[in-house]
Amino acid sequence: MKIGISCHHTYGGSGAIAAELGKALAGRGHIVHFFSQAAPFRLGTFSRNIFYHEVEAMHYPLFECPFYSLALASKIADVAYYEKLDVVHAHYAIPHALSAMLARQMLEDKCAETRCFRLATTLHGTDITVVGADPGMQDVVRLAINKSDGVTAVSGYLRDETRRMFTPKKEISVIPNFVDTALFSRSPDPEIRRQLGLLGSEKIVIHISNFRPVKCIGDIVSVFAALTEHIDVTMLFVGDGPERGAAEIRVRELGIADRVRFLGKIDDIVPLLSLADLMLMPSNAESFGLAALEAMACGVPVVATDAGGFPEFIVSGVHGYLLPPGDIGEMTEKSLLLLQDEALHQAFSAACVRQAKRFETSLLVERYEAFYSELIEASRPG
Numbered sequence: 001m002k003i004g005i006s007c008h009h010t011y012g013g014s015g016a017i018a019a020e021l022g023k024a025l026a027g028r029g030h031i032v033h034f035f036s037q038a039a040p041f042r043l044g045t046f047s048r049n050i051f052y053h054e055v056e057a058m059h060y061p062l063f064e065c066p067f068y069s070l071a072l073a074s075k076i077a078d079v080a081y082y083e084k085l086d087v088v089h090a091h092y093a094i095p096h097a098l099s100a101m102l103a104r105q106m107l108e109d110k111c112a113e114t115r116c117f118r119l120a121t122t123l124h125g126t127d128i129t130v131v132g133a134d135p136g137m138q139d140v141v142r143l144a145i146n147k148s149d150g151v152t153a154v155s156g157y158l159r160d161e162t163r164r165m166f167t168p169k170k171e172i173s174v175i176p177n178f179v180d181t182a183l184f185s186r187s188p189d190p191e192i193r194r195q196l197g198l199l200g201s202e203k204i205v206i207h208i209s210n211f212r213p214v215k216c217i218g219d220i221v222s223v224f225a226a227l228t229e230h231i232d233v234t235m236l237f238v239g240d241g242p243e244r245g246a247a248e249i250r251v252r253e254l255g256i257a258d259r260v261r262f263l264g265k266i267d268d269i270v271p272l273l274s275l276a277d278l279m280l281m282p283s284n285a286e287s288f289g290l291a292a293l294e295a296m297a298c299g300v301p302v303v304a305t306d307a308g309g310f311p312e313f314i315v316s317g318v319h320g321y322l323l324p325p326g327d328i329g330e331m332t333e334k335s336l337l338l339l340q341d342e343a344l345h346q347a348f349s350a351a352c353v354r355q356a357k358r359f360e361t362s363l364l365v366e367r368y369e370a371f372y373s374e375l376i377e378a379s380r381p382g
């Protein structure tokens with residue numbers, strides 16, 4: 001198949017999933033064309049089946065906002081026409097699915113006999129729970145969903161939320177996030193530990209995100225501060241975003257700055273996950289939580305919330321603990337339990353690795369291939 005993928009290039013789960021999906025599809029012999037503002041952060045090195053098209057919005061003093069969505073639509077139309085794309089897979093309803101819709105209309109006008117690409121849209125969360133929740137955006141999100149040929153959501157929770165908020169006409173199937181367990185597997189590197197100034201005797205807690213309010217970074221600081229009163233422990237914060245500054249200030253105020261490392265955005269997280277004993281993900285709304293699945297693949301149990309998509313892959317009491325959002329006391333208790341009881345930790349860690357294999361990239365990429373094939377088949381005349 002010839003597949004176009006339109007996604008965000010920035011540090012976040014949807015860009016990671018889109019890039020990993022494209023790489024896996026290319027590895028299976030498909031031709032993949034990426035469309036984004038900059039190269040998606042997980043795209044990696046050259047592959048002969050992967051093409052990347054940078055979308056540059058027109059800058060002109062008259063226009064306050066550059067026309068990214070229109071530039072994207074033009075780019076998709078151009079590439080789809082000349083490369084004869086079978087499918088364009090939009091990661092996010094807006095703007096990506098909308099731009100692809102427009103691209104299709106451009107092609108219909110341009111050449112009536114052109115067999116247009118099928119539009120597959122994957123909902124990742126923010127397009128529904130944040131952007132879609134804005135009343136001014138509801139109709140445009142609904143339009144993008146209804147006009148796609150097929151729609152997937154990354155969890156049952158997100159599918160149900162989408163149905164509740166938009167009552168779309170389109171069926172939404174669930175294809176969960178995935179992880180390549182050959183790459184995401186525990187391989188501790190003493191050199192990384194040394195570079196981080198770690199002694200090796202302390203426990204390591206990790207959090208990876210884009211530090212948006214939904215991630216409840218303040219709760220992580222509170223839980224971690226409580227942990228330092230009981231055990232020798234270091235916190236690794238990976239990523240960056242709006243809540244980082246406040247967290248840094250709070251950590252200094254609490255006098256625990258020497259126990260916390262803010263590492264910023266790091267692409268290759270496996271060496272860091274390989275040092276970690278526990279991941280904290282206290283998000284108050286998370287459609288899936290890819291970082292938690294990647295941690296589990298590296299044998300890291302997770303203390304997360306019972307909100308959103310977490311319960312669809314984390315069994316509380318088996319792979320970590322799921323607690324109500326904001327329950328700092330219980331999160332601290334359960335974190336201590338896991339960090340202090342070696343036998344329990346080992347059992348959870350092994351269960352996490354087994355569970356991650358159920359979300360192996362190859363299994364879910366097959367689901368996407370089947371999904372594309374269905375869309376193509378449904379478009380054939382007769």
Ligand code: GMT
Binds near residue numbers: 014015154177285287
């Ligand atoms: O978590 C973020 O804020 C980033 C966001 C994105 O769009 O990149 O992640 C969303 O998509 C990921 C991949 O499907 C999911 O694993 C995340 O749970 C989801 N984030 C939220 O729902 C907040």
